[in-house]
Amino acid sequence: MTPNIHIGFLLFPNVTQLDLTGPAQILSRVPGAKTHLVWKRCEAVETDVRFSINPTVSFADCPQLDVLCVPGGFGVGDMVLDEEVLAFLRGQAEGARYVASVCNGALLLGAAGLLKGYRSACHWMWRDYLHRFGAIPVAERVVRDRNRISGGGVTAGIDFGLTLAAELAGEEMAKVLQLAFEYDPQPPFDCGTPDKAGSELVARLRAIQGERLAQAEQKIFAVPV
Amino acid sequence: MTPNIHIGFLLFPNVTQLDLTGPAQILSRVPGAKTHLVWKRCEAVETDVRFSINPTVSFADCPQLDVLCVPGGFGVGDMVLDEEVLAFLRGQAEGARYVASVCNGALLLGAAGLLKGYRSACHWMWRDYLHRFGAIPVAERVVRDRNRISGGGVTAGIDFGLTLAAELAGEEMAKVLQLAFEYDPQPPFDCGTPDKAGSELVARLRAIQGERLAQAEQKIFAVPV
Numbered sequence: 045m046t047p048n049i050h051i052g053f054l055l056f057p058n059v060t061q062l063d064l065t066g067p068a069q070i071l072s073r074v075p076g077a078k079t080h081l082v083w084k085r086c087e088a089v090e091t092d093v094r095f096s097i098n099p100t101v102s103f104a105d106c107p108q109l110d111v112l113c114v115p116g117g118f119g120v121g122d123m124v125l126d127e128e129v130l131a132f133l134r135g136q137a138e139g140a141r142y143v144a145s146v147c148n149g150a151l152l153l154g155a156a157g158l159l160k161g162y163r164s165a166c167h168w169m170w171r172d173y174l175h176r177f178g179a180i181p182v183a184e185r186v187v188r189d190r191n192r193i194s195g196g197g198v199t200a201g202i203d204f205g206l207t208l209a210a211e212l213a214g215e216e217m218a219k220v221l222q223l224a225f226e227y228d229p230q231p232p233f234d235c236g237t238p239d240k241a242g243s244e245l246v247a248r249l250r251a252i253q254g255e256r257l258a259q260a261e262q263k264i265f266a267v268p269v
Numbered sequence: 270m271t272p273n274i275h276i277g278f279l280l281f282p283n284v285t286q287l288d289l290t291g292p293a294q295i296l297s298r299v300p301g302a303k304t305h306l307v308w309k310r311c312e313a314v315e316t317d318v319r320f321s322i323n324p325t326v327s328f329a330d331c332p333q334l335d336v337l338c339v340p341g342g343f344g345v346g347d348m349v350l351d352e353e354v355l356a357f358l359r360g361q362a363e364g365a366r367y368v369a370s371v372c373n374g375a376l377l378l379g380a381a382g383l384l385k386g387y388r389s390a391c392h393w394m395w396r397d398y399l400h401r402f403g404a405i406p407v408a409e410r411v412v413r414d415r416n417r418i419s420g421g422g423v424t425a426g427i428d429f430g431l432t433l434a435a436e437l438a439g440e441e442m443a444k445v446l447q448l449a450f451e452y453d454p455q456p457p458f459d460c461g462t463p464d465k466a467g468s469e470l471v472a473r474l475r476a477i478q479g480e481r482l483a484q485a486e487q488k489i490f491a492v493p494v
Contacts, residue, residue, distance in 0.1 A: 062450070065290035065318075069423070072318045079319045088313075088323055093290075093297045094304045096323045098313055147451075167451060185455045197451025198294070202424060206457045219460045220474050225287070226372075226392060226422025228461025229454035230410045232431045235444045236453025249445050 049212060052080040052109040052136070054149075055099050056129065058119030061091035062198050063146040067113065067205030073221055074213045082106045084128060092117050103132045111208070112140040115201070116147030116167060121260030124155035124267050133158065144193045144208065146201040153192075154179050155267045163189040165204075167197035168238055169250075169257065173264050199236075202227065274437060277305040277334040277361070279374075280324050281354065283344030286316035287423050288371040292338065292430030298446055299438045307331045309353060317342050328357045336433070337365040340426070341372030341392060346485030349380035349492050358383065369418045369433065371426040378417075379404050380492045388414040390429075392422030393463055394475075394482065398489050424461075427452065 051071050053064045064081075072079040081099045083089055088096040101107075114133065123129050133156040137143045145153050148170035153159050154177025163180045165187040166173075174181040185200045186193070186207045193211075195204030206227070210218035235241035250257075276296050278289045289306075297304040306325045308314055313321040326332075339358065348354050358381040362368045370378050373395035378384050379402025388405045390412040391398075399406040410425045411418070411432045418436075420429030431452070435443035460466035475482075 060294070061290055062294035065286055068318050068320075069285070069287035081320045093293050095293070095306045095325055098321045098323065100320055185453070186457075197449075199427060199450050199452045199454065203455050203457060210457065215458075216470075216473070219458050219466065219470055220477070222456060222458050222460050223463070223466040223470055224422075224474055224478070225424050226461055227424045227454075227456050228410070228465065229424065229452075229456065230428050231447060231452050231454065232411075232428060232435065233440075233444050233447050235447050236451055238448070240453065241444065241448040245441075245444055245448050248441070249449055252445070253449070 049074060049077045049111070050080060050107050050109045051077050051111040052082050052106060052113065054114045054129070054133070055081045055083040055089045055097060056119050056123050057090050058092050058117050059089070059115050060117035060147060060198055061093050061097065063115030063117060063149060063201050066199065066201035067146060067195070067208070070202065070205035070209055070221055070225065071111070073224065074209050075217065077212070080106060080109070103128070106136070108139045109136050110140060111142045111144060112136045113144040113146065114149035114152050116145070116149040118256050118260055120148050120152050121263040123152050125263055130156040142191050142193055142208065142211070144204070146195040146204055147197050150174060150179065150194050151177070151264060159192065162192045163187055164192065165194040165196045165200065169253070173261070176264065176267070176269060178269070274299060274302045274336070275305060275332050275334045276302050276336040277307050277331060277338065279339045279354070279358070280306045280308040280314045280322060281344050281348050282315050283317050283342050284314070284340050285342035285372060285423055286318050286322065288340030288342060288374060288426050291424065291426035292371060292420070292433070295427065295430035295434055295446055295450065296336070298449065299434050300442065302437070305331060305334070317344070328353070331361070333364045334361050335365060336367045336369060337361045338369040338371065339374035339377050341370070341374040343481050343485055345373050345377050346488040348377050350488055355381045367416050367418055367433065367436070369429070371420040371429055372422050375399060375404065375419050376402070376489060384417065387417045388412055389417065390419040390421045390425065394478070398486070401489065401494060403494070
C-alpha cells in the first residue's frame with residue numbers, strides 16, 4: 045500500500061470554491077492521497093457560491109501536510125490580516141513537501157512571508173500585488189519554483205492539479221486522471237486572459253468587481269511587510 | 270433589478286463534486302441568478318472527495334427551478350432507483366426552462382424518463398447506458414436538444430456552464446465570466462478522451478474503476494423502463 049500523502053487545502057469564508065474543488069477533485073484520486081480541508085474550527089464555511097463546505101479537520105488537529113495548498117477568493121482580503129491563519133500556514137509550510145496556491149491564494153502565502161524571492165502564478169487581476177510580498181509574479185498558468193507550485197486564476201487550478209498529480213504519482217497516473225475527468229476542454233469563447241479578452245471585457249469585469257477588489261486591496265496594503 | 274433565475278443542482282451522496290462545483294461557480298455569477306443545492310433534507314452530503322457540502326434547500330422547500338441541473342458520480346447508481354429523487358426531478362422538470370445534466374447525471378435524468386428521444390452528452394465511460402432510457406448518446410462536450418442541455422464528463426461542466434450562461438445572460442456576460450475565471454485552459458497532456466488517450470490508458474482507468482462501474486451498471490439495468 046502506498047503510504048498516505050496528506051494533501052491539505054485551506055478553507056476560509058468567501059473562498060472561490062472552484063479554486064479548491066478543481067484541484068481537490070484531481071488530487072484526491074492520487075494513489076495514497078488523503079485530502080484534508082482545514083479551517084480554524086470544524087464548522088461549515090460559506091463559500092462565494094451561496095453554499096457551505098464542511099472542513100474535515102481543524103488547524104489544531106491537522107497532521108503535517110505533504111502538500112499545503114491555499115486557494116483564493118475575495119475572502120483572501122480578510123485572511124491576509126488574520127494572524128491565526130498566517131501562523132498555521134507558516135507552521136505547515138516548514139514541513140511540507142510542496143507549498144502551493146491557486147488564484148490569489150498566492151497573496152495569502154505572500155502575506156505569511158512564504159514567497160519571498162519565489163516566482164508565482166496568480167489570478168491576472170491580483171497578480172501585481174505579489175510584489176508587495178517580495179514574490180515575482182509570472183503570467184503563466186502553472187508556475188513551479190523549487191517546492192512552490194502555483195496555479196493562475198480559478199480554472200487554472202485544474203491544470204495545476206494535474207501537474208502536481210504528475211509530480212506526486214508520475215505522468216502516467218496523471219494522464220489516467222485527465223482521462224477520468226474527461227479533461228479535453230473546449231471553451232465556448234477565446235477570452236480567458238485579459239490579452240485575449242480585450243480592453244472592453246476587462247473594463248466590464250473591473251466595473252463589476254471593482255468595489256470588492258478595492259476593499260481587498262486596502263487590506264493587502266495593510267499587511268506589515 | 271433582473272428577476273431571480275433559480276438555478277438548482279441536485280446534491281446526493283457520492284456525487285462527483287466537480288460536476289456540480291464547476292458549473293455552479295459560473296452560473297452563480299449570472300446576473301439575477303440564485304443558486305440552490307437541493308437534497309431530500311438539509312443535512313451535510315458526502316461527496317466523492319472526502320468532504321461534505323451542505324444543501325441550501327430541501328426537496329420540499331425548493332422553489333420551481335428555472336434551471337434544473339443533475340451532476341453525476343458513482344452515486345448515480347443508487348439514485349436511479351430512488352423514487353423520491355426521481356419524483357423530485359420529474360416534478361421540477363415540468364416547469365423548468367432548462368433541464369440539464371453534467372457527466373453521468375444524464376443517466377439519472379434518463380431514469381426519471383426525462384430524456385426519451387433527446388440527444389444527450391454523458392461521460393464517455395457511461396454514455397452507452399443512455400440507450401436504455403431511450404436517449405441518444407452524443408460524443409460531444411456540450412449538447413443541446415430543445416430545452417435539454419448536457420455536458421460530458423466532469424470538467425465538461427465548465428464548458429457547459431459557460432454555454433448555459435450565454436443562453437441565460439447573453440454572450441457578452443458569458444465572456445466576462447470566462448475572463449473572471451481565467452478560463453484559458455492548458456491541459457498538461459492531450460489525453461482527455463478515450464481516442465486521444467489510447468487503449469492502454471483506457472484499460473488502466475477501467476481496471477481502477479471497473480468494480481464500481483459494474484456495481485452501478487447492475488442498478489442501471491434494474492431500473493424499470
